[in-house]
Amino acid sequence: MDLELSDDEAALQAGLRSFLEGRFAMGAVRAAADGLDRGRWRELADTGVFGLRLSEDDGGVGLGMTEAVLVFEELGRSLVPGPVLATHLAAGLVDGAADGSTVVGLIERPATVLLIEHFDALDVLLAIDDDGIWRIDLDGLDAEPVARPLDPLTPLHRVAELASGELLAGPEVAATWRQEGAVLAAASLLGMAARCTELAVAYAGEREQFGKPIGVFQAVKHICADMLTRAELARGVVYAAGVTLDGRGVDDAGRLVAAAKITAGDAAKGNGKACIQVHGGMGFTWEIDAHLFLKRAIVLDTVFGSVDDHSEAVGATL
């Protein structure tokens, strides 16, 4: 039993972080508000992010959910824009997803409000429901852009209705995607929660009031300590969920998936809010990144089951 990263796992994560810090620094990330940078998308694909779990024979990296969790933690930490989760899930099902030549979007249905993320960047749109995975004809869609999306880095289009589309995979694949999607969204949320902690701690250590860094004051210090606590509470269970989906676990996978999405969602939203608070007035400005983390957290809480949805599901197991 070992829930600490192996040397290979740590190297994978460190390598990706180094790449993302170079190519997806906040300036580049913020530029995505004006549209997806296909060149950078290809570079991302070249690191193996999308083909990570495809076998090497199929042009992938041949790794599992354990490693995918570490990868998505990093993608979340750097707020990498674009439909990364949908494209990752679609690798192997949609040609060109793995190598970055095809950008794939995903919409969950049924839903009262049908919002498609990153619509203008998409080559392929998939829909997921209880019956399977469907390919939706993009040309036949009457999609209206949402003028001011909450998260400026997650542009949205609204459609009034969706055709049923072409069935690509059945209910079992859909159920698997939902579990994997929930865990990988949780991993992104974990990375965001941890990054918010770092940003708040750095600011609390340098911003001075009353002649001292504000991090001296317990009123601020304790906010930061609670941020770390929320992130670390999520970290263990997010990792455990990934490992368990790879068949190397001992506990019920369904419970772990739900607990991962719940605690990571709480951590990212809680830490996003706390990060704004620690930054004070600056935290409420567009210039400071804190709001981008909170807004993405709100977006990710709505995919593959919210905190409420998963809490109810866990309740049903009791």
Add this chain to the structure above:
Amino acid sequence: MDLRYTDDEVAFRDELRGWLAQAMPTVGPAPDEDDWTATRAYDAAWQRMLYDAGYAGINWPKEYGGRGASPVEHLIFLEETERVGAPYVGTNFVGLLHAGPTIMTEASDAQKQYHLPAILKGEHCWCQGFSEPQAGSDLASLRTRAVRDGDEYVINGQKIWTSHAHVAQYCEMLVRTDPDAPKHRGISWLIVPMDAPGIDIRPLKTIRGGSEFSEVFFDDVRVPVVNRVGEENDGWRVAMVTFSFERGTAFVSELLYSMQLVADLAAIAKQVTGHGAAAWEDRGLRREVGHLAAELDALWALTRRNISQAARDGVPGVGGSVFKLAYSETRQKLGDVTDRVLHRAALSIDDLPGMGNGRHVQGRLHALATSIAAGTTQIQRNIVGERVLGLPKER
């Protein structure tokens, strides 16, 4: 990362299960919590059974009579004993988890030979004399004096929050031996026999209505100088040694018990009705209870991470304070949900007919101690903020 157990760990679990299946039928029901003499006898008997079966001091090194089990085996031990409702470490807590490890690391050979076997066999009960009325979170400001008089120390002062004081044979005690030195440098660590003349024990009544701990007064209590462990005035460092022995397993039994409490509370919520429907019909309540269960699952995963780290590095790293902060918050939320589910049945600490409310109400009260005992939530946040996150110190 891999959560599966090795063949050796599975074999350890199987062997332990086999022994527990034989041993548990011979263990009677736990005595009333406030009957300290009976509780001490019960805990001592269980410890002797563990000793005879080779499970005493599960994580103590073999050279001191322990089993030398790995952190993962320790986790398995706690998991299996909780699963069958075996007695807790109880009144053996201070000896096995505090005084014993300190003696192993810091004491003389004579002290080791005398004390360690008696702790392992359950023959000696220990209590802890660290906190004082004026020295709580600021423990190093303790004032209880020990003055040299020939071969003896003469102790005067007062300790507080001393669990098991009335049944303990020995007290691990921090005393001030140099009042002029900086506060961390004038403290010594002593072994004090609890039958020494001049010790007065006064039980404190807690919000649970019982007396888990006492105030202990020392009036010219004489203790041989050879009872000191470590150098004179080096007691603060000696006391800190114990904490590095903690490997992330401190709350395993409590955590597993909490998971059972949540499951049982859900079962009660399916039975009790109000406003014409079972409480469990309330979707908001189901979500809240499910959320609590998820947090406990996450705490269980965090425990696995802490133990993994201890297995690699020998210490659990940052996990201890983080665990305690999250655990106490979850337990207190559980307390609030308990009030709502039980409604009027939450008003009785004892079981009402057909309700099974007692342990939930007791747990509800116990939860309030989790953010105070063993370092308050506020002190834990300071530790996390300063030692883990590197924020500047206030002092």
